[in-house]
Amino acid sequence: MKDKIFSILLSWLFFMFFSWTNVYGSDLELSGEWVSRLEAEFQGENDIILFNSLGLDLNYNSSMSAFKASLDITDDDDDPNVSLEEAYGEFYFQSTDLRIGKQYIAWGKTDGINPTDNFNPEDLTDPFSEDNKLAVNAVRAKHYQDDWIFDLIWAPLFTAAELPKAGSRWSSLPAGLEIEPQEPENSLENSEIGVRASKWAGSIDFSFSYFRGWSKTPAWPDQSIIEDGQLVFKPEYYQVDVFGTDWARDFGSFVFRGELAYFKTKKDFQLKNPYSQYVLGVDFNATDELYIITQLVGEKEEGEDRTDNLTVSLEYELTEFKTIELNGIYNLADRDSLINPLFNYEIRDGLAMTLGAYIFSGEDGSSYGWFDEKDYVYIELVRSF
Structure with a gap:
């Protein structure tokens, strides 16, 4: 069902893109990078790991619209994989930018860890990679009003984090333990929305945000259960309302940053209570x-x-x-x-x-x-x- 909806969305996107714009060869740009990586563990069974990846980006830009498609081809331990990383069209109006398709949505101002950034899940099969975020299918409108930027997002389909298999390199669970995360059904009621208002005021840059959707990593039960003679863990993705704020201010060569988010979970959800996350930081030369x-x-x-x-x-x-x-x-x-x-x-x-x-x-x-x-x-x- 997800693939069908996504195919319809992309078909509509291509139709709108080529209907609204005149595409000339000089406006198209093809770029990319080839990554070859060799890892050697000090201990363990997987002592040598070779990873190769080819990323291709197709970009089109004009004064009225833009289009981007990113394809990633990987060969990890002789297991080739082809994935569409991004595919979206963007249309520019007088004071509003509209982006539709598979995209990354980055909120927050602190370095690397962002409590207010809740749309894109992570690929936890490679948890220590700098770029392990997964794109989501969404409609995004950014409206510019005086010194304010209003960011409105609707993600109709839930995208879960990629979890490592039990017994694999980055899993803390033993091999043979079955993991069955319970994902929410794809419905209008379960779609995700977010709004963010940000402003640059003199030497301080700040924003307020709200996200209503689902956790990107599941909450884990205290113990496994037995089904058909097998140990089974049933972690659950849970619904959250996230109220957040972030700010950054420079004092000479110092930049102070902060980010705070309150995650309100449902009262009847037993695996995770409401919680707060925060980041306070400073960077300088x-x-x-x-x-x-x-x-x-x-x-x-x-x-x-x-x-x-x-x-x-x-x-x-x-x-x-x-x-x-x-x-x-x-x-x-x-x-x-x-x-x-x-x-x-x-x-x-x-x-x-x-x-x-x-x-x-x-x-x-x-x-x-x-x-x-x-x-x-x-x-x-x-x-x-």
């Missing part, structure tokens, strides 16, 4: 070559203890073409952590190399302690064209 971002990230669920994490990101420019980075997150309660050192080298125009590692530490049962034996190093080559 310590020197001309050293850039620092640090954030306090937390969550407080009603009836539960508060959890706080400290994130730090350092970037040092060795030369115009070489940089080193150190990214880390530390759980203040469980004292587990993740460290991600990087060396980036732009070999020449359109060709870049990255050397990096992911190092996990913590007690068994903690967020990063689950992956204590999955430390790995990697090398990645990216050819852009």
Whole structure:
């Protein structure tokens, strides 16, 4: 049913696009990148992992409209996959931009972790990738009024997060345990909506937002049940109303950022109480070559203890073409952590190399302690064209 609705939507989109605009060859742009990545685990069975990906972007832009389609072809451990990452048309009116199709919707101002960003789920089969968000089918209108921007979004179909299979590399569940997340039915009543009002006022940039929809990761029951002689976990996606705000203000070379969201769950939902998430951060140039971002990230669920994490990101420019980075997150309660050192080298125009590692530490049962034996190093080559 999802595929049928999406096909109808895309057909309508193409029809409207080519009916409203005159497409000339010079207005079309084809770009892309080839990514080859080799990972080597310090321990475990999957000691060498090779990943190749080809991404292609087709773009058309004019004063009245635009179109984008992104195709991704991956070959991960001899398992090829072709996916349509984005496909949307955009139409420009006097004070409103209208976008229809499969798209990414990014809300929030903090670095990497955004409590108000609730439309796009994550691909948790690759949880530590920088670009693991999944696009959703949506209608988006951005209206510009004086210094305000009003963002209205309707996503008619629910898109769930991609969960790793039990026993796979990034799953904390043992092999053989069946996972059956209960997704909401696709109906008008279950569609997702959001509205955001943002403004730049002098030295401060702020917004207020509201989202009504579904959690993008399910809530997990305390224990499994037995069905047909098998252990089965039945996590559930739950309906939420999210009230959020974010802001950013600069003081000289310092930029202070904040984001806060309150998630109201249904009273009769037993697996997750209402909760709040927040991020407070500051970024600045310590020197001309050293850039620092640090954030306090937390969550407080009603009836539960508060959890706080400290994130730090350092970037040092060795030369115009070489940089080193150190990214880390530390759980203040469980004292587990993740460290991600990087060396980036732009070999020449359109060709870049990255050397990096992911190092996990913590007690068994903690967020990063689950992956204590999955430390790995990697090398990645990216050819852009």
